[in-house]
Each structure stands twice: as C-alpha cells, then as structure tokens.
Amino acid sequence: MKSNLPTLKIIEPSFGSSFTLTKYDINYNSHFWHYHPEIELIYVNGGAGKRQVGSHISYYTNGDLTLIGSNLPHCGFTDETTGNKNEIVIQMKPDFLGEHFFEIPEMRNIKDLLQQAKSGITFGGKTKRKIGKKIAKMEDKTPFERLLSIIEIFNELELATEDATVLNAEGFRMEMHVQDNERINSIFNYVKDHFKEPIRLEEIAEKVSMTVPSFCRYFKKITHKTFTKFVNDYRLVHACKLLAEKPISISAIAFESGFNNFSHFNKTFKEFTGKNASEYRYELKSFLE
Structure with a gap:
C-alpha cells in the first residue's frame, strides 16, 4: 500500500x-x-x-x-x-x-x-x-x-x-514532531497524485476523517490558504511547466492540468501570472532563447 x-x-x-x-x-x-x-x-x-x-x-x-x-x-x-x-x-x-x-x-x-x-x-x-x-x-x-x-x-x-x-506565510510550520503533520502531508500527497482529476471537498475531508467545515478551517489554519486555492495553484504551476516544455495547444494544457472549464482556466491563469497563457508562453520562449 x-x-x-x-x-x-x-x-x-x-x-x-x-x-x-x-x-x-x-x-x-x-x-x-x-x-x-x-x-x-x-x-x-x-x-x-x-x-x-x-x-x-x-x-x-x-x-x-x-x-x-x-x-x-x-x-x-x-x-x-x-x-x-x-x-x-x-x-x-x-x-x-x-x-x-x-x-x-x-x-x-x-x-x-x-x-x-x-x-x-x-x-x-x-x-x-x-x-x-x-x-x-x-x-x-x-x-x-x-x-x-x-x-x-x-x-x-x-x-x-x-x-x-x-515561500510560505509567516507562522507556517510543518515540523514533523507535530501530531497534525501526518494529516496535512497526506493531503498534500493526495493532491500531488490526483490534481489532474476533480477533487471534491467531501472526498478529501473524508480521507482525513473530518467534516467539510472542520477540514476547511484546519487546512486554512495550517497553510494560510484555502484548499481550493492550494489545488488551483498546483494545477496552474503544472500548466506553466507544460507551456514551457510541451508544444501542445493551450486548451490541451488546461485539461491536462486538471481544469475542465477552459474559460475558468484562462481567468485563474491571468490572476495567477498577470498575463494570459499565450502571452506567458511567448514571453517565456523569448526569455529562454
């Protein structure tokens, strides 16, 4: 296992x-x-x-x-x-x-x-x-x-x-002798393994034996991020990686990064990077050349 x-x-x-x-x-x-x-x-x-x-x-x-x-x-x-x-x-x-x-x-x-x-x-x-x-x-x-x-x-x-x-907010600590770390690291690894799929709050809360409200409060307290933002950030960084490394369409990159709605991907990508995906790819390509 x-x-x-x-x-x-x-x-x-x-x-x-x-x-x-x-x-x-x-x-x-x-x-x-x-x-x-x-x-x-x-x-x-x-x-x-x-x-x-x-x-x-x-x-x-x-x-x-x-x-x-x-x-x-x-x-x-x-x-x-x-x-x-x-x-x-x-x-x-x-x-x-x-x-x-x-x-x-x-x-x-x-x-x-x-x-x-x-x-x-x-x-x-x-x-x-x-x-x-x-x-x-x-x-x-x-x-x-x-x-x-x-x-x-x-x-x-x-x-x-x-x-x-x-890189992390002040007060963020994940030292391993803290009892709750097994739970938060289980969550992180689950996102790492399943970010390309839909991840429901009910599903992840059940995985760590918590109710949805308790899980949301817990995750925000530990990471200073909502769980939704953490998952979206993970997907967006993966999209940045694909834009730099793979000559495939932006819509394909969106879906391969776990976004099922292309419009939502475009909106969140621009909020995350300050530019749309086409601009990001062009600027990155120019920089690397």
Missing part, C-alpha cells in the same frame, strides 16, 4: 566535513515528498522546473537558488525534463558549527536568515547568478575553504533582501 506520508531522509556529513556538498550531473529525479532536520541550500544550474516547498508551489526558469529550513517538507527540484546543466545540494545540521556558534554577535544576521529559512526562501536576479557561481566553485575547494565559503554565502544571502522571496 502506497504511503502518503513524507519520507524522512537520513543525511550523513561528508568524510572530514561538518556538512555535505553533492553535485548531480545527471538530473536527480527526487520528486517524492520528504523532509530532514538538515538545512538545505539548493542550486539548480540552468533549466526550468517545479518548486514545491511546504504549501508553496511555483515554477522557476533559468535555474534556481533556494534555502530550505530544518524539517520543512519539499519535493525534488529536477527531473528528466528540467534541462539543467547540473544541481548542487548543500546540507548541514542547524548546529553544524556548535550549539552556540550562531549566538555570537557576528553571526546574528545569519541566525536570522536560518530562522526565516524555516518558511523557505528563494533567491533570484543577480544574487542567484553570483551565489550560484560561488557554489559551483566549492566543489574544488578544501573542507576548510568550503566552510569559509558557506559562511560567506549565508552572509551574502542575508543581505540580498531585494532578490529574496519567502
């Missing part, structure tokens, strides 16, 4: 190092829902794909740079269609430099960054390009040089407020 719970990943530091740095030259197809106590900095070098962190879902282009806090559930960022050159993942425990290291005055800003990362942060613009190059160079450095680099990178990310986007 397939489990809908997020999988706990066990991560061991590299030999002679307090954190791990892993480069994937072949796409790391890890789209299962998982979490781990380690903080994770992900750099996708080029390409485009789906970003799902907590209750946030979006589509990235021209690579990605995202910082994910401890125990924040997420899916992998690349698959066989991403088109990236490589992916570098840096992972460390929150206390990888000692229990009180980030308490010293010089580290206060980095401590604030790692606290904010519990909601997930993505970085764009010049920061993505600049930090991406620094991460790529870390592969050839000694363990000591890597350690200095990661502290320097964290410091620069904390200062890059204009290029930073927090």
Whole structure:
C-alpha cells in the first residue's frame, strides 16, 4: 500500500566535513515528498522546473537558488525534463558549527536568515547568478575553504533582501514532531497524485476523517490558504511547466492540468501570472532563447 506520508531522509556529513556538498550531473529525479532536520541550500544550474516547498508551489526558469529550513517538507527540484546543466545540494545540521556558534554577535544576521529559512526562501536576479557561481566553485575547494565559503554565502544571502522571496506565510510550520503533520502531508500527497482529476471537498475531508467545515478551517489554519486555492495553484504551476516544455495547444494544457472549464482556466491563469497563457508562453520562449 502506497504511503502518503513524507519520507524522512537520513543525511550523513561528508568524510572530514561538518556538512555535505553533492553535485548531480545527471538530473536527480527526487520528486517524492520528504523532509530532514538538515538545512538545505539548493542550486539548480540552468533549466526550468517545479518548486514545491511546504504549501508553496511555483515554477522557476533559468535555474534556481533556494534555502530550505530544518524539517520543512519539499519535493525534488529536477527531473528528466528540467534541462539543467547540473544541481548542487548543500546540507548541514542547524548546529553544524556548535550549539552556540550562531549566538555570537557576528553571526546574528545569519541566525536570522536560518530562522526565516524555516518558511523557505528563494533567491533570484543577480544574487542567484553570483551565489550560484560561488557554489559551483566549492566543489574544488578544501573542507576548510568550503566552510569559509558557506559562511560567506549565508552572509551574502542575508543581505540580498531585494532578490529574496519567502515561500510560505509567516507562522507556517510543518515540523514533523507535530501530531497534525501526518494529516496535512497526506493531503498534500493526495493532491500531488490526483490534481489532474476533480477533487471534491467531501472526498478529501473524508480521507482525513473530518467534516467539510472542520477540514476547511484546519487546512486554512495550517497553510494560510484555502484548499481550493492550494489545488488551483498546483494545477496552474503544472500548466506553466507544460507551456514551457510541451508544444501542445493551450486548451490541451488546461485539461491536462486538471481544469475542465477552459474559460475558468484562462481567468485563474491571468490572476495567477498577470498575463494570459499565450502571452506567458511567448514571453517565456523569448526569455529562454
């Protein structure tokens, strides 16, 4: 029987190092829902794909740079269609430099960054390009040089407020020791597996043994979104992905993304992206070229 719970990943530091740095030259197809106590900095070098962190879902282009806090559930960022050159993942425990290291005055800003990362942060613009190059160079450095680099990178990310986007609302937390997380993650995985089909509120509420009103209140309290908006966002991001990757008609994309009403798709897509699907595809194609 397939489990809908997020999988706990066990991560061991590299030999002679307090954190791990892993480069994937072949796409790391890890789209299962998982979490781990380690903080994770992900750099996708080029390409485009789906970003799902907590209750946030979006589509990235021209690579990605995202910082994910401890125990924040997420899916992998690349698959066989991403088109990236490589992916570098840096992972460390929150206390990888000692229990009180980030308490010293010089580290206060980095401590604030790692606290904010519990909601997930993505970085764009010049920061993505600049930090991406620094991460790529870390592969050839000694363990000591890597350690200095990661502290320097964290410091620069904390200062890059204009290029930073927090992915989940303040107060959003899905730490795995909380009793209700099994329920919310079961819901997330159900949407991930069934978003192309109609999903009735009665159906999902029954799945988690709740009445519809109780379920709606519960979901909004945990995610700061209504369930309908969460499902629509998931479908719209999938539509963005198809617009970039598949030369099929927009109406076919709408139906393949779970929208049975083309007019409703057009309306919600424009509300979500600020432009209609044809404009979005044209601008994305021009940008990628």
